[in-house]
Amino acid sequence: MQIYTLYILNKSGGLVYHNDFQPGLLQLTTNESLVMASTIHSIHAISSKITPANAKTNDLYNNNKSGLRIIETENFQIYVYQTITGVKFIGFANDTNLAEMEVWFKKVYLCYSDYVMKNPFQQLDMPIKNDNFDRIVRQTV
Numbered sequence: 001m002q003i004y005t006l007y008i009l010n011k012s013g014g015l016v017y018h019n020d021f022q023p024g025l026l027q028l029t030t031n032e033s034l035v036m037a038s039t040i041h042s043i044h045a046i047s048s049k050i051t052p053a054n055a056k057t058n059d060l061y062n063n064n065k066s067g068l069r070i071i072e073t074e075n076f077q078i079y080v081y082q083t084i085t086g087v088k089f090i091g092f093a094n095d096t097n098l099a100e101m102e103v104w105f106k107k108v109y110l111c112y113s114d115y116v117m118k119n120p121f122q123q124l125d126m127p128i129k130n131d132n133f134d135r136i137v138r139q140t141v
């Protein structure tokens with residue numbers, strides 16, 4: 001499994017974290033990353049509204065059953081994992097299956113809850129600037 005990039009979006013679709021893991025790849029500008037994140041957030045919101053009612057779930061621990069989950073291209077896939085709080089984790093990876101990515105997203109979510117949400121200096125919906133979180137996320141990659 002080779003993960004290229006991780007975006008974390010707050011519940012209103014704002015990009016609060018962006019990290020590129022593979023050196024040598026074409027880097028997007030900050031503006032391009034914001035456009036990419038808001039586009040994926042919008043597509044996820046629209047697709048969750050048109051998901052059939054019988055396909056949706058009220059599972060407290062897995063809110064990722066409706067809406068966009070994967071976009072496949074020739075060279076990479078874009079995976080979306082939404083938590084019960086509405087935070088979206090978006091991962092760009094090579095030929096990886098959805099189950100592997102969901103396990104990785106759960107690890108990143110645990111890191112997020114431990115190093116970001118328990119940080120008394122972190123304000124909700126503000127960009128994440130936490131060196132410990134960066135280090136732990138890089139280790140999961």
